[in-house]
Amino acid sequence: MHLKLTPRLESFQEEVRTFLSKELEPEMVAAVRSTTTVWVEREAMLSWQRKLSKRGWAVPHWPEQFGGTDWTPMQHYIFEVECARANAPELTAMGVKMVGPVIIRFGSDWQREEYLPRIASGDDFWCQGFSEPGSGSDLASLSCRAERKGDEYILNGSKLWTTDAHHANRIFVLVRTSNEDRPQKGISFILLDLDTPGVSVTPIISASGDHEVNQVFFEDARVPVSQLVGEEGLGWTYAKYLLGFERGGSIKAERLKQELQRVNRLLLSKVRGGNDHFSMKEIERELARLEILVESLSYTEMRVVAQLEAGGGEPGPEASVLKVEHTEIMQRITELAMTSLGPYGAVLERDRPIDGGRFSDHAGDITSDMLPIVPRYLNFRAATIYGGSNEVQRNIIAKTALHLP
Numbered sequence: 528m529h530l531k532l533t534p535r536l537e538s539f540q541e542e543v544r545t546f547l548s549k550e551l552e553p554e555m556v557a558a559v560r561s562t563t564t565v566w567v568e569r570e571a572m573l574s575w576q577r578k579l580s581k582r583g584w585a586v587p588h589w590p591e592q593f594g595g596t597d598w599t600p601m602q603h604y605i606f607e608v609e610c611a612r613a614n615a616p617e618l619t620a621m622g623v624k625m626v627g628p629v630i631i632r633f634g635s636d637w638q639r640e641e642y643l644p645r646i647a648s649g650d651d652f653w654c655q656g657f658s659e660p661g662s663g664s665d666l667a668s669l670s671c672r673a674e675r676k677g678d679e680y681i682l683n684g685s686k687l688w689t690t691d692a693h694h695a696n697r698i699f700v701l702v703r704t705s706n707e708d709r710p711q712k713g714i715s716f717i718l719l720d721l722d723t724p725g726v727s728v729t730p731i732i733s734a735s736g737d738h739e740v741n742q743v744f745f746e747d748a749r750v751p752v753s754q755l756v757g758e759e760g761l762g763w764t765y766a767k768y769l770l771g772f773e774r775g776g777s778i779k780a781e782r783l784k785q786e787l788q789r790v791n792r793l794l795l796s797k798v799r800g801g802n803d804h805f806s807m808k809e810i811e812r813e814l815a816r817l818e819i820l821v822e823s824l825s826y827t828e829m830r831v832v833a834q835l836e837a838g839g840g841e842p843g844p845e846a847s848v849l850k851v852e853h854t855e856i857m858q859r860i861t862e863l864a865m866t867s868l869g870p871y872g873a874v875l876e877r878d879r880p881i882d883g884g885r886f887s888d889h890a891g892d893i894t895s896d897m898l899p900i901v902p903r904y905l906n907f908r909a910a911t912i913y914g915g916s917n918e919v920q921r922n923i924i925a926k927t928a929l930h931l932p
């Protein structure tokens with residue numbers, strides 16, 4: 528692995544930096560800094576997506592014929608790192624990194640024409656309907672049904688924890704089309720509009736006070752069979768393909784560095800912890816440990832990119848390693864931020880919006896940078912559960928990387 532960029536890559540890095548310095552607006556950066564949830568506020572994200580789309584960089588990992596680029600893995604890496612350093616909003620994965628690649632690989636020509644341009648431009652906002660009550664880690668046990676009647680499927684059942692369904696206009700769902708054979712074999716992958724009669728979205732407010740997830744209900748919702756992706760009964764294959772993108776599709780260490788900087792700013796401010804239980808020495812020691820962990824995650828990411836660059840194919844268990852590492856370091860950073868905030872946490876709590884709204888303005892020693900610390904701590908408890916829980920990722924690593932029985 529070479530750590531020095533070639534002149535060609537250096538000039539690409541410069542091109543990305545120039546674009547970011549021209550196009551990234553302060554409001555977008557502020558939205559990233561103040562976000563309490565996984566994805567940044569919708570309007571800021573969409574404004575950024577429109578700029579990327581205009582430049583041809585909204586879906587760089589797609590094939591060129593569908594609006595992507597011919598970038599090498601190293602160029603993708605540089606692009607992600609520079610966007611993170613500049614605090615640019617990350618595009619929500621459900622369209623560009625999940626359903627988009629599935630439609631490209633397995634969808635019909637009609638689906639490609641209909642959906643791909645609208646995913647790239649941000650005109651369509653997608654959500655992911657996989658999990659159900661009782662079917663999360665054991666996804667193959669899902670029971671939301673699609674019964675074929677003539678040219679339509681009739682959907683009944685529900686999907687749980689559906690991130691951003693209240694913002695989305697489209698949803699991709701895994702549904703049961705058969706109970707014969709193995710559970711995996713009777714699953715199909717269907718695309719549908721959320722305003723289809725019989726579909727309703729109910730909010731779930733999380734411990735952090737955010738409206739981020741929902742339950743989506745289907746009651747005799749009728750969907751044309753042209754909305755089926757690929758073949759009936761092969762949805763499990765398509766879902767596994769998609770989950771590879773969900774787990775391994777992003778570079779995260781640079782974003783974690785931004786989070787550590789927030790803790791550093793907090794420690795340098797007048798508002799800082801240190802209380803009966805945690806001395807400043809302990810806080811500083813944990814900060815140093817986390818800086819080392821983030822740096823080592825960064826090297827793991829670079830190693831994976833180097834493997835891809837050398838033609839190593841798609842990441843396998845490495846995607847699980849990166850998911851576990853990223854989410855557990857993130858949780859430790861949010862814990863350290865809470866500890867560093869000390870009793871001031873209670874002061875911030877007073878102004879925390881509990882309906883997904885904005886923080887009220889603050890004066891004095893508390894800066895806008897500090898306001899999201901408590902809800903981010905609470906929100907990121909879920910990071911080791913979603914995207915495939917970390918226990919399940921460890922099972923994958925044990926089986927496929929360590930070859931344990």
Ligand SMILES: Cc1cc2nc3c(=O)[nH]c(=O)nc-3n(C[C@H](O)[C@H](O)[C@H](O)COP(=O)(O)OP(=O)(O)OC[C@H]3O[C@@H](n4cnc5c(N)ncnc54)[C@H](O)[C@@H]3O)c2cc1C
Pocket residue numbers: 654655656657658661662663664665687688689690691740909912913914915916917918919922
């Ligand atoms: C904030 C949030 C957002 C989400 N967004 C979406 C979304 O947009 N779309 C979507 O489809 N889903 C979404 N999910 C659902 C998520 O994918 C599931 O919560 C996750 O897969 C775990 O499933 P479960 O909640 O049913 O827990 P369970 O599967 O019941 O797991 C309960 C516990 O048992 C452990 N466990 C389960 N099986 C094993 C095993 N084999 N070995 C060891 N331990 C095991 C788990 O790790 C966990 O600790 C979201 C979840 C959250 C919390």
